[in-house]
Amino acid sequence: MLRIENINFNYGKNKILNDCSFKLDSGIGCILGPNGAGKSTILKCISGIVPVKSGSITIDGEKTTQMKYKDRSRLISYSPQEFSINFPYTVFEVVLMGRNPHVNFLAGPSKKDEQKVTEILNLLKISHLKDKEFISLSGGQKRLVMIATALIQDAKLMIFDEPTSFLDYKNQYLVLSVIEKISKEMNKTVLLSLHDPNLAFLFCDNLFLMKNGKILSEIADKNSVCPENFQELYGINTKFADIFGQKVVLPDKDYLKTMI
Numbered sequence: 001m002l003r004i005e006n007i008n009f010n011y012g013k014n015k016i017l018n019d020c021s022f023k024l025d026s027g028i029g030c031i032l033g034p035n036g037a038g039k040s041t042i043l044k045c046i047s048g049i050v051p052v053k054s055g056s057i058t059i060d061g062e063k064t065t066q067m068k069y070k071d072r073s074r075l076i077s078y079s080p081q082e083f084s085i086n087f088p089y090t091v092f093e094v095v096l097m098g099r100n101p102h103v104n105f106l107a108g109p110s111k112k113d114e115q116k117v118t119e120i121l122n123l124l125k126i127s128h129l130k131d132k133e134f135i136s137l138s139g140g141q142k143r144l145v146m147i148a149t150a151l152i153q154d155a156k157l158m159i160f161d162e163p164t165s166f167l168d169y170k171n172q173y174l175v176l177s178v179i180e181k182i183s184k185e186m187n188k189t190v191l192l193s194l195h196d197p198n199l200a201f202l203f204c205d206n207l208f209l210m211k212n213g214k215i216l217s218e219i220a221d222k223n224s225v226c227p228e229n230f231q232e233l234y235g236i237n238t239k240f241a242d243i244f245g246q247k248v249v250l251p252d253k254d255y256l257k258t259m260i
């Protein structure tokens with residue numbers, strides 16, 4: 001499905017992405033890595049928000065870098081880490097905008113598009129916010145609305161940059177459960193970034209470990225990730241456990257004490 005081959009990206013003279021390659025065939029893939037590793041940058045490159053300097057990005061064999069904006073928007077949705085909307089749009093209007101790639105410019109959104117907004121707001125349990133102005137919402141509520149806007153775009157590949165940031169304990173699980181449900185039931189491929197490896201173990205099929213603008217391994221089955229990988233990635237010792245059949249990682253507290 002998604003193939004990233006040797007992509008490079010600079011901000012000015014600073015090399016940010018260095019020959020990154022990986023592939024994601026289906027399901028949910030997660031990029032894990034320390035602050036500043038380049039996670040947001042690579043997601044922006046794949047979404048076409050920023051242009052890659054060299055290398056190739058394809059979806060089902062089609063080069064996305066050469067696509068027109070509207071064609072790419074039907075193929076890839078992108079939910080950013082930060083968002084700002086200054087106009088007093090309601091939540092309903094903001095989510096409806098997610099349908100733009102499918103809407104005929106002259107006819108405007110249809111009743112069916114509006115129905116989809118209601119469905120997605122119900123799915124994310126935020127229908128009570130529908131008439132509120134987006135700018136009046138809390139950080140976590142805004143995050144849920146932006147997730148709804150991405151989901152309604154109905155793209156083949158859905159990209160979410162830290163979809164759990166600002167969300168409370170329950171809503172982190174709710175959002176990832178909705179993403180997982182949509183990925184499974186509607187056969188969507190998802191690429192996201194997270195900071196919590198336990199959420200990644202719980203919801204994601206493949207992990208891509210990223211450090212200093214490089215993907216450390218091209219394909220990382222989550223079952224093969226081990227404490228050595230986390231030592232290389234974050235420079236801390238961790239302990240892995242199996243709890244109720246679920247892989248879990250915890251930092252080694254004795255090791256943490258040696259760091260301070």
Ligand SMILES: Nc1ncnc2c1ncn2[C@@H]1O[C@H](COP(=O)(O)OP(=O)(O)OP(=O)(O)O)[C@@H](O)[C@H]1O
Nearest residue numbers: 011014016033034035036037038039040041042081
């Ligand atoms: N607009 C920009 N101009 C210049 N440098 C930038 C810009 N955006 C990001 N960078 C730099 O690119 C590098 C990678 O940033 P990026 O946001 O991709 O990392 P990240 O892994 O997503 O980090 P975090 O986990 O902290 O969100 C950092 O060194 C950052 O300072």
